[in-house]
Amino acid sequence: MQSKAALLLALLGGYFLAERALSPVKTITRKAQDITADAGKEKLTPSPVDMRMLVNEVVEELRILAEEKNQTLSTSIEKKVEAKVDLETIRLAVSNILHNAILYTQEEGKVEVHTAKTEDGEAIIDIIDNGPGIPEAERSKVFERFYRVDKARSRAEGGAGLGLAIARWAVEVNGGAIAFRDNNEPGTHCRIILPEVRAAKQGISS
Numbered sequence: 001m002q003s004k005a006a007l008l009l010a011l012l013g014g015y016f017l018a019e020r021a022l023s024p025v026k027t028i029t030r031k032a033q034d035i036t037a038d039a040g041k042e043k044l045t046p047s048p049v050d051m052r053m054l055v056n057e058v059v060e061e062l063r064i065l066a067e068e069k070n071q072t073l074s075t076s077i078e079k080k081v082e083a084k085v086d087l088e089t090i091r092l093a094v095s096n097i098l099h100n101a102i103l104y105t106q107e108e109g110k111v112e113v114h115t116a117k118t119e120d121g122e123a124i125i126d127i128i129d130n131g132p133g134i135p136e137a138e139r140s141k142v143f144e145r146f147y148r149v150d151k152a153r154s155r156a157e158g159g160a161g162l163g164l165a166i167a168r169w170a171v172e173v174n175g176g177a178i179a180f181r182d183n184n185e186p187g188t189h190c191r192i193i194l195p196e197v198r199a200a201k202q203g204i205s206s
């Protein structure tokens with residue numbers, strides 16, 4: 001399957017980019033999280049990115065996987081939501097999260113992607129599914145490399161436990177934030193927040 005192979009290549013590319021900057025000397029003096037957030041920053045080319053274009057591209061690329069499971073994959077996308085980010089790394093993050101949503105949600109399940117703006121003008125991307133969810137106690141741990149909630153299930157589905165670590169690196173290196181939210185409904189709700197075009201100019205170039 002070509003899209004899966006491309007995704008894996010992209011996953012590994014992002015992983016090695018992040019991993020290369022994790023030098024053992026630095027890990028002694030700095031928190032691993034800080035290093036991850038800085039890794040590969042100099043290779044980014046931030047520019048204003050239309051969230052509608054980005055989300056539609058990723059959704060259409062992965063739609064075949066949802067169709068194979070008879071899932072409903074829908075979007076609700078606001079006009080004119082932009083962020084100043086590096087397109088390729090953010091595409092990788094959204095792709096990893098959406099891929100998880102489809103993979104871990106049952107057949108006939110529902111996966112939604114929404115975009116919106118915060119009051120401060122930051123871009124929001126919400127990826128919501130009605131699958132098994134991630135227990136609250138594990139919601140921050142799953143961002144660690146190789147961490148999987150249900151190891152037997154994940155291995156059966158071919159997961160390496162890297163997708164979320166890469167997604168977090170990709171979002172944070174662009175000055176954004178990523179977290180799982182509790183929306184009091186069964187399933188998983190992942191929110192990515194990306195800096196607005198004007199604010200990001202200072203954030204990324206400094």
Ligand SMILES: Nc1ncnc2c1ncn2[C@@H]1O[C@H](COP(=O)(O)OP(=O)(O)OP(=O)(O)O)[C@@H](O)[C@H]1O
Nearest residue numbers: 100101104142148149154159160161162163164188
């Ligand atoms: N939408 C989701 N619903 C339920 N569980 C999830 C979801 N997203 C992630 N998880 C859990 O978080 C774990 C870590 O996800 P991550 O994407 O980092 O690794 P993976 O999917 O196992 O492997 P990889 O992405 O490297 O192929 C998963 O193994 C799964 O247990």
Ligand SMILES: [Mg+2]
Nearest residue numbers: 100159163164
């Ligand atoms: Mg994954």
